[in-house]
Amino acid sequence: MATQHSRSAARIMISPAVVLLLAWMIVPLALTIYFSLLRYNLLMPGTERFVGLLNYKLFFNNPAFFTALINTLLLVGGVLIITVVGGILLAILLDQPIWGQGIVRILVIAPFFVMPTVSALVWKNMFMNPVSGLFAEFSKAVGLAPFDFLSQAPLASIIGIVSWQWLPFATLILLTAIQSLDSEQMEAAEMDGASALSRFWYITLPHLSRAITVVILIQTIFLLSVFAEILVTTNGGPGNASTNLTYLVYARSLLNFDVGGGSAGGVVAIILANIVAIFLMRMIGKNLDA
Amino acid sequence: MARAVSTRRKIGFTIAAWAVGLAIFFPILWTILTSFKTEAEAISSPPSFLFFDWTLENYTTVQERSNYFRHFWNSVVISLGSTVLGLIIAIPAAWSMAFVPGKRTKDVLMWMLSTKMLPPVGVLIPIYLIFRDVGLLDTKTGLVIVLTLINLPIIVWMLYTYFKEIPGEILEAARMDGATLRDEIIHVLTPMAVPGIASTLLLNVILAWNEAFWTLNLTAAKAAPLTAFIASYSSPEGLFYAKLSAASTMAIAPILILGWFSQKQLVRGLTFGAVK
Numbered sequence: 001m002a003t004q005h006s007r008s009a010a011r012i013m014i015s016p017a018v019v020l021l022l023a024w025m026i027v028p029l030a031l032t033i034y035f036s037l038l039r040y041n042l043l044m045p046g047t048e049r050f051v052g053l054l055n056y057k058l059f060f061n062n063p064a065f066f067t068a069l070i071n072t073l074l075l076v077g078g079v080l081i082i083t084v085v086g087g088i089l090l091a092i093l094l095d096q097p098i099w100g101q102g103i104v105r106i107l108v109i110a111p112f113f114v115m116p117t118v119s120a121l122v123w124k125n126m127f128m129n130p131v132s133g134l135f136a137e138f139s140k141a142v143g144l145a146p147f148d149f150l151s152q153a154p155l156a157s158i159i160g161i162v163s164w165q166w167l168p169f170a171t172l173i174l175l176t177a178i179q180s181l182d183s184e185q186m187e188a189a190e191m192d193g194a195s196a197l198s199r200f201w202y203i204t205l206p207h208l209s210r211a212i213t214v215v216i217l218i219q220t221i222f223l224l225s226v227f228a229e230i231l232v233t234t235n236g237g238p239g240n241a242s243t244n245l246t247y248l249v250y251a252r253s254l255l256n257f258d259v260g261g262g263s264a265g266g267v268v269a270i271i272l273a274n275i276v277a278i279f280l281m282r283m284i285g286k287n288l289d290a
Numbered sequence: 291m292a293r294a295v296s297t298r299r300k301i302g303f304t305i306a307a308w309a310v311g312l313a314i315f316f317p318i319l320w321t322i323l324t325s326f327k328t329e330a331e332a333i334s335s336p337p338s339f340l341f342f343d344w345t346l347e348n349y350t351t352v353q354e355r356s357n358y359f360r361h362f363w364n365s366v367v368i369s370l371g372s373t374v375l376g377l378i379i380a381i382p383a384a385w386s387m388a389f390v391p392g393k394r395t396k397d398v399l400m401w402m403l404s405t406k407m408l409p410p411v412g413v414l415i416p417i418y419l420i421f422r423d424v425g426l427l428d429t430k431t432g433l434v435i436v437l438t439l440i441n442l443p444i445i446v447w448m449l450y451t452y453f454k455e456i457p458g459e460i461l462e463a464a465r466m467d468g469a470t471l472r473d474e475i476i477h478v479l480t481p482m483a484v485p486g487i488a489s490t491l492l493l494n495v496i497l498a499w500n501e502a503f504w505t506l507n508l509t510a511a512k513a514a515p516l517t518a519f520i521a522s523y524s525s526p527e528g529l530f531y532a533k534l535s536a537a538s539t540m541a542i543a544p545i546l547i548l549g550w551f552s553q554k555q556l557v558r559g560l561t562f563g564a565v566k
Contacts, residue, residue: 006390006471007390007392009390010386010387010389013383013386014383014386014387014398016379016382016383017380017446018383018398020379020439021443024439025405027416028413028416028417028420029408029412031416032412032413032416093306096300097303098303098304098308099304100304100308101307103311104307104308106550107311107315108311108314108315110314110315110318110549110550111315111317113496113500113545113546113548113550114500114545115500115517115541115542116500116517117506117517117518117520118541119317121520121521121523121534122317122538124524125529125531126320126321126531132333132335132529132531134320137335140335164314164317169556169560172556173557173561173565176557176565211565214561214565218560221406221407224409225409225410225411227410227503227506228517228521231521232521232524245411249411250414253414253415253418254507259415259419262415266412266414266415269412270409272409273408273412277404277407280407281400281403284400284403285400
C-alpha cells in the first residue's frame with residue numbers, strides 16, 4: 001500500500017515533467033491563437049491590431065489553402081496506402097523461414113534511421129535528377145526519354161521518398177505483430193485445407209488489425225507534419241503543386257513574415273491533427289487498462 | 291515443427307526477401323559507394339558500381355570547405371543533451387507513476403501523450419518569436435530546450451512501460467526488510483531499471499539526431515546540426531554527388547549503427563507500448 005508520505009513524494013517527482021509540458025503546450029498555443037486574430041506582419045512592426053477572424057477568412061479564401069489541404073491529404077493517404085500494404089506484404093515475407101533473416105531485416109529497417117534531409121537530397125539528386133540521376137540513366141539504357149520527377153510529378157515523387165522512409169516502420173511493427181500469431185492455429189487451418197489466401201484473410205489480417213490501426217494513426221501524426229522533404233526538394237513548387245499545410249504555414253510566416261495569416265494556418269493544422277489524435281488516444285488508452 | 295519446410299520453398303522465399311531487402315537498402319548503399327568516387331566518376335554514364343578508383347578525397351574536402359565537424363558536434367550536443375535532460379526530468383515522473391499510481395495517473399499519462407499530437411507548425415511562430423526576443427535563435431541551448439520538450443512525452447512513456455514490468459513484490463520485500471526510499475531506489479530499482487533507461491536513451495538520441503523541423507527552422511550557420519547542414523546542399527551544391535554523399539554518409543552512419551541495435555525498442559517506444 002502506498003503511504004501518505006510516498007504519495008506526496010510521488011507528486012513532487014512528477015511535477016517538473018507536468019509543469020514543463022503544460023507550459024510548452026499552453027503558452028505557444030495561446031499565442032498562436034492570439035496572433036491569428038491580429039494583423040501582424042514582421043516587416044511592419046508596430047502596426048499590429050485586432051482583426052477578428054479576418055485571417056481565417058483570407059486563409060480559407062486563398063486558393064493556395066485548398067491546394068495545400070488536398071496535397072496534405074494526398075500525401076498522408078498515399079504514403080499510408082503504400083506503407084501499410086507494402087508493410088503487410090514485407091512482414092509476411094520476412095516471417096517465412098529464410099536464410100539470413102536478421103540481415104534482411106536490418107537492410108529493410110535502415111531507411112528509417114536516415115535523416116529526412118539526407119534521404120530527400122539523395123533521392124532528388126542521385127536518383128530523380130533528369131540529367132545525371134540513376135533513373136535517367138536507366139531510362140536512357142532502355143531507350144526512353146528521362147522523366148523529370150520533381151517538376152513533372154512533384155507530389156508523387158515526394159510521396160515516394162516519404163514512403164521509402166516510413167515503410168521500415170510499418171514493416172517492423174507489423175512483423176512484430178505477425179510473430180505473435182499462434183502458429184498452431186495457422187497449421188490447423190492449413191490441415192483443414194484452407195488456401196493461403198483465405199488463411200491470410202481470415203486469420204492473419206484480423207490478427208494484424210490492431211497493429212495496422214496503430215501504424216496508421218502514428219504515421220498520420222508524423223505525416224501531417226512532413227516538412228524537410230518538401231523544403232529541400234521542391235520548396236513546395238512548382239507553384240503550389242507540392243505545398244502541404246505545414247509548408248504553407250512556414251512559407252506564410254517565415255518567408256512572407258505574415259504572422260497573423262501563418263498563425264491562422266497553424267490553428268487549422270492543430271484542428272486537423274486533433275481529429276486524428278482523438279482516435280489514437282482512444283486506442284492507446286484501451287491498452288492501458290489491459 | 292509439425293511439418294518439414296521444403297528446401298525449395300525456403301530457397302524461393304530467401305531469394306525474394308533478399309531481393310526486396312537489397313532494393314530498399316540500395317539508396318543507402320549507393321550513397322556510401324558514391325562517397326568514395328571522384329566527382330567525375332560519380333556522374334559517369336553508365337555509372338560504375340564497384341570498379342572505380344576508391345578515394346577518401348571527398349571526406350577531407352567536405353571537412354575543409356564547411357567545417358563539417360562543427361555541425362557534427364552540434365548534432366552530438368543537441369541530441370545527447372536533450373535526451374539526458376529529458377531523462378532527468380522523466381525518470382522521477384515515470385517512477386512515481388509506475389510504482390505509486392494514483393487515481394489520475396492514467397489521465398496524466400494520456401494528457402502527456404496528447405501534447406505530442408500538437409503539430410509543430412501550430413506552435414512554430416510563437417516559439418520562433420520568443421527565441422528571437424530572448425536570443426535563443428541559432429543556439430544549441432535553444433534546440434536542446436525544444437527537443438527535450440517535444441521528446442519528453444515519449445521518454446516518460448517508454449520509461450513507464452519499462453518500469454511497469456519491474457515486479458512490485460520486490461519493492462514490498464525490500465520495504466519489509468526496512469529499506470528506506472533511498473535504499474529502494476539505489477539498490478533495488480536502479481539495477482533493474484538500467485536496461486529500460488538505456489533503451490530509452492538510445493531511441494531518443496536517434497529521434498533527436500534526425501529531427502528536421504525545429505532544427506531547420508531555429509538554426510542558421512552557427513548552431514546548425516547535421517540535418518540543417520545537409521539541407522544547405524539542396525542547390526546547387528547537391529549536384530556534387532560525391533561530396534553530398536560523403537557528407538550524408540558521415541551524417542547517417544552513427545545513427546544507422548545505433549538504430550540496428552534498437553529495433554525492438556523502436557517498436558515499443560514509437561507505439562507508446564501499444565505493440566510490443
